[in-house]
Amino acid sequence: MAMQIFPSILSADFARLADEAARVPNADWLHVDVMDYHFVPNLTLGLPVVESLLKATGTPLDCHLMIAEPDRWAPAYAEAGVGSVTIHAEAARAPVRTLREIRKQGARSGFALSPATPVEPYEDLLGEIDMLLLMTVEPGFGGQSFLDMVLPKIRRTRELIDRHGGEIWLQIDGGVSEETIERCAEAGADTFVAGSAVYGAADPAAAIDKLRALAQGGVQDDV
Numbered sequence: 359m360a361m362q363i364f365p366s367i368l369s370a371d372f373a374r375l376a377d378e379a380a381r382v383p384n385a386d387w388l389h390v391d392v393m394d395y396h397f398v399p400n401l402t403l404g405l406p407v408v409e410s411l412l413k414a415t416g417t418p419l420d421c422h423l424m425i426a427e428p429d430r431w432a433p434a435y436a437e438a439g440v441g442s443v444t445i446h447a448e449a450a451r452a453p454v455r456t457l458r459e460i461r462k463q464g465a466r467s468g469f470a471l472s473p474a475t476p477v478e479p480y481e482d483l484l485g486e487i488d489m490l491l492l493m494t495v496e497p498g499f500g501g502q503s504f505l506d507m508v509l510p511k512i513r514r515t516r517e518l519i520d521r522h523g524g525e526i527w528l529q530i531d532g533g534v535s536e537e538t539i540e541r542c543a544e545a546g547a548d549t550f551v552a553g554s555a556v557y558g559a560a561d562p563a564a565a566i567d568k569l570r571a572l573a574q575g576g577v578q579d580d581v
């Protein structure tokens with residue numbers, strides 16, 4: 359299983375986003391946290407900034423919509439050229455329709471679960487999803503501590519995905535660091551969002567290489 363590292367620009371300098379994207383040429387994708395002060399108690403950026411970032415970097419964008427009305431706004435991100443658009447289970451009112459609309463616009467469809475949201479009720483949705491995101495902190499802020507309680511859910515989700523048989527990425531987001539990434543990989547995650555562990559490092563590109571190697575090691579140790 360290839361391990362992917364997605365630096366979160368939430369921990370980057372928002373006044374220099376193009377430069378910050380260029381500091382991580384070895385990133386698999388760039389993770390963009392869209393927050394609206396309603397679904398989460400924080401406000402970041404929206405579609406106009408994402409459109410500018412698309413022009414400024416060749417790295418594909420993974421937009422994580424932490425907003426109250428994802429059904430209304432998600433398709434526009436896909437239409438703009440974002441490679442992956444993720445909506446939250448707790449906010450979406452018509453997830454099947456919205457996930458299909460994201461795919462119809464040519465993007466990968468992502469579905470996110472906050473730490474206390476169980477995965478089992480969404481098993482029937484797996485056919486509509488290209489990436490399942492398990493939050494390992496409460497959504498809203500970077501720099502929080504990793505929630506160990508999510509590890510059993512990562513294992514159960516890996517089992518569900520393998521049983522489903524599709525090519526669904528299992529993404530983890532929140533508190534991913536050199537201390538936590540091996541446990542997540544061993545539990546079955548293959549796609550890792552890292553904000554402070556990358557942009558808080560003196561050399562963000564080297565931090566990505568280290569995280570990727572640790573994640574790969576977490577899987578190999580388990581075999």
Ligand SMILES: O=C(CO)[C@@H](O)[C@H](O)COP(=O)(O)O
Pocket residue numbers: 366368369389391422495496497498499500501502531532533534551552553554555
């Ligand atoms: O979605 C979020 C927070 O809601 C994350 O993407 C954070 O930005 C991750 O930051 P670190 O925990 O890695 O610092």
